[in-house]
Amino acid sequence: MISRRHAALAGVVAAVVALGTAEPVAVLTGPRSAPLIAVGGVVVDLVPEPLKQFAIAVFGTYDKIALLVGTALLLAGFAALLGLAAARRLVVGLAGIAAFAVLGVAAALTRPGADAFDALPSLVGAGLGGLTLWAFVAGPLSPDPAGADRKRPGQGPDRAGVDRARAGQGPDRHEVDLADGEQAGAPRSTPPPPPAAAAFAREEETPGGWEPARHDVPESRRRFLRGVGLLTGAAAVAGLGGHWLAGRRGVSAAREAVTLPAPATPAPPVPTGADLSLPRLAPYVTPNREFYRIDTALVVPQVDPVTWRLRIHGRVRNPIELSFDDLLARPMVERYVTLACVSNEVGGDLIGNARWLGVPIKELLDEADPEEGADQVVGRAVDGWTCGTPTSVLRDGRDALLAVGMNGEPLPVQHGFPVRMVVPGLYGYVSACKWVTELELTSFADFDAYWVPRGWSAQGPVKTQSRIDTPRARSRPAAGPVTVAGVAWAQHRGVRRVEVRVDDGPWREATLAPAVSTDTWVQWSWRWDATPGEHTLQVRATDAAGETQPERRSPVAPDGATGWHTVTVTVA
Template sequence: VAGLGGHWLAGRRGVSAARDAVTLPAPVAPAPPVPAGADLSLSRLAPYVTPNREFYRIDTALVVPQVDPVTWRLRIHGRVRNPIELSFDDLLARPMVERYVTLACVSNEVGGDLIGNARWLGVPIKELLDEADPADGADQVVGRAVDGWTCGTPTSVLRDGRDALLAVGMNGEPLPIQHGFPARMVVPGLYGYVSACKWITELELTSFADFDAYWVPRGWSAQGPIKTQSRIDTPRPRSRPAAGPVTVAGVAWAQHRGIRRVEVRVDGGPWQEATPAPAVSADTWVQWSWRWDATPGEHTLQVRATDTTGETQTDQRAPVAPDGATGWHTVRVTVT
């Protein structure tokens, strides 16, 4: 055990040094600027852009993979007419785009924090797939990590024009090792278990009929589009705000569709329209706020969001399995 631990620590130091030596290329298409007012800068409210050190991490790796970028290779193969193999230098030499994208985990409970927004730098996956030229019927792209973990993403989603990236940068620096260095997938609009392969080493073109990715035999849906959701960040559950004006605020998301409306209600009363803050694009969450004239006593706050397709969150509570939780986030407070 001591020998294995020492070997892992040596590898970790080596990969950390290799990461520190990486110089990311400037994007040919920089991310749009964050609009004024996108971050309400309220206490307890999640920031519009999540710092790397606070970004959630969910994966099956018992030990974080230590991948040397010098020896790393990406294979694009399977049901393609033109298999491709790229080194890390090959990848960095390609034109890069930069985009803000919010990622969410399918195991995020209603009101949970397994979600974050970051500025990603990478190569559009569509361009790589177009070069590989998928064969007819190859409706699934299997991302495979260095430790063998797999996720299955619809080929059509990766080629429909959204900013699906093979990312090498996160918030202006090389990917943190725990977030997939040297490269990972970032796909707006899909839960991470079907799209966000970290430490990626393969993109295999296959079909949903022929292959089940890691989580599918374990009871999760083969395809996982993100559901419209919202969350109250302030006031916190069981807090004791003073009577009078109280700012109720939180975040709402419906990646790749966008948020049209956020509503709040108190004690089961009529829904009141909150004010959404501006956002970079439909691929990120939005902050929202609502002024509440709070009266003394115990109160229940609830929030719901409506996306740009007109779909409003259901009040029906459902667990995270098999394809994401549903329900309205509810917070109970005592006003003093």
């Protein structure tokens, strides 16, 4: 039997081979069919909501990477246990791999849009993983493959000699006398056993037979470790190669080939002074590469604009289907709109402002002609994710868009290429459907979108909020004039006033920078004559309707966080 350390390592290598070899197969069937991604997607759907919020709070936009790494670590632990089990009974380890294959197949087949071919990556990976486990535990790469290193007949001294060596008797006394040249009757001493017998004396007899002699073990271990290195390297190359090929099959080239039409209604220019350009203050317009991304997709959907279609159906009198070219042929509207995630904590950065280009959703809904009572528009992404937006909001005249452009270029793939929804004044979980392929008219009474059964409110208007960007918490500004600055937002209502206070003192009104419209955030600043010592700064905003954000802290669930952003600094 191989050692526990080797058995655990064999199980881990088998898992690496299974996952690595599944990736090239997933190039053909789609990246969502890869076992790690498929199982991870099920985890995202089933994990308790508090745990999701914890992951977002801790890892932010890196929550998906953290999930995949955590899943891989759990898999490694499970694989090590399978290796230990296989060392005792190989069939148990192989059964564990088969169980993992069933899990991977089930996860892949239950994803939206899956077909029978999506089972192939898990099946192929599990088959090669099982073969690897056998090779290391009982096959040619095992440190003890079916007794290959054990003593065989004809090797070393005979058993009788070994028995005498174990009993300390040594060889025949007459042979010793002759070897030592002793005379008859002379005192005799017991000589040490010969080297071969001594080697056997160091061996241990087990119920399974003779274990390898110590001088044979290093070579078998070297063979084992060589196998570990070669198979792990080959699996890594296969996995990375599969990932690279999947990227080559992606839509980056198709995105680069898209030429956006000029807007029929351009966005108003950004007013002079809207961006205060202060260190550590978020810019008025968020660059695409810095725009937050929170969604449930572990792999970014790759949607070819040539085959993309949008269906507007359900409770409508005139169902519509559009191609990407059909959409681009319509008059385009360009607007600056700030989007915010409902998971944004007080003072958080899951918010950004961009210039969007798209077709007004109102026009499309007017053409589809919703029936009476169809008070919800369900946006459905290509991966099956759904959001429910009030029909009235999409038809009340605000700049709700089916966007195709972001900051002057086609939508980045991770932000919904080729088409996504942008709705001012609503949190993203009820409006910002990326990779959208359907708009279904229904009612809130008849359908709950993705997040509603998970404890979130069916409707999510953005709450009035403000944030201090500078000075940062725990910073050490110098005594004297200090510029306190940040951003505030109340999309589709607008910010009327921002106030700052120090150490529970009186509220002081900050200066608001100009903004493009009420649909974007606004920068603010206030001059503080800082004195040495530790100080607490707080900010609050009041929207155009006269509603001031509440002091009471509330969590992000079920409809967005509340509270005053507070930072503590030490003035030198």
